Amino acid sequence: GAGVSQSPSNKVTEKGKDVELRCDPISGHTALYWYRQSLGQGLEFLIYFQGNSAPDKSGLPSDRFSAERTGGSVSTLTIQRTQQEDSAVYLCASSFGGQSPEKLFFGSGTQLSVL
Amino acid sequence: SQQGEEDPQALSIQEGENATMNCSYKTSINNLQWYRQNSGRGLVHLILIRSNEREKHSGRLRVTLDTSKKSSSLLITASRAADTASYFCATVPSGSARQLTFGSGTQLTVLP
Numbered sequence: 001g002a003g004v005s006q007s008p009s010n011k012v013t014e015k016g017k018d019v020e021l022r023c024d025p026i027s028g029h030t031a032l033y034w035y036r037q038s039l040g041q042g043l044e045f046l047i048y049f050q051g052n053s054a055p056d057k058s059g060l061p062s063d064r065f066s067a068e069r070t071g072g073s074v075s076t077l078t079i080q081r082t083q084q085e086d087s088a089v090y091l092c093a094s095s096f097g098g099q100s101p102e103k104l105f106f107g108s109g110t111q112l113s114v115l
Numbered sequence: 116s117q118q119g120e121e122d123p124q125a126l127s128i129q130e131g132e133n134a135t136m137n138c139s140y141k142t143s144i145n146n147l148q149w150y151r152q153n154s155g156r157g158l159v160h161l162i163l164i165r166s167n168e169r170e171k172h173s174g175r176l177r178v179t180l181d182t183s184k185k186s187s188s189l190l191i192t193a194s195r196a197a198d199t200a201s202y203f204c205a206t207v208p209s210g211s212a213r214q215l216t217f218g219s220g221t222q223l224t225v226l227p
Contacts (some may be wrong), residue, residue: 004157033214042203043217045159050213059214087141091157100207101215106157 006092012113013082021077021110025094032075033093033104034067043091049075050097052068084115121204121221129226134191136221138204139184145207147180148215149189152201161189161202166209196227 005024045059087095
């Protein structure tokens, strides 16, 4: 596709439920990032994938959060047993990768609301 | 943790005026990037400056980098109402880290 695609654009769930957020990066981009943004705040790094290397999971806030990237393309971020503090916009970005990240392309995000 | 911190947090100017936003960071960097965000959703890359560069221009944008002070500034000249958005700096730390660390952003409002 022309850009990074995220789905769903909005997700409302009940506390305790599991949710899956999807990201379809730009074709040919080897690097994929997940960030979280709470209302009026900056971006909080969650996880980074680069090609076939082991992902950098250092930003995941708890073991309820996990992500995978199948076939080096589509990625899914899973949040188990959601809590109200998980409510935020979850942003995915991709880039060509390389030695040092340059020019990330962002999707429009998934607004997650946990009631 | 936040690597970059923008200043001011909010800025309101008249159309046609220049807007200056500042970013300070804590550790050595490979490069520093500025992004723009409309309506709290996807970010758009504006400009990148490398650690060995001091100034860069792109259209109405001018970015400076002072590695001795660990700071950068973004200048938007002849601002337009359409420039209203949040602006974030993002840094890539020196070394093996591959992640961009974003600041908390400056909310710019350009009044027509």
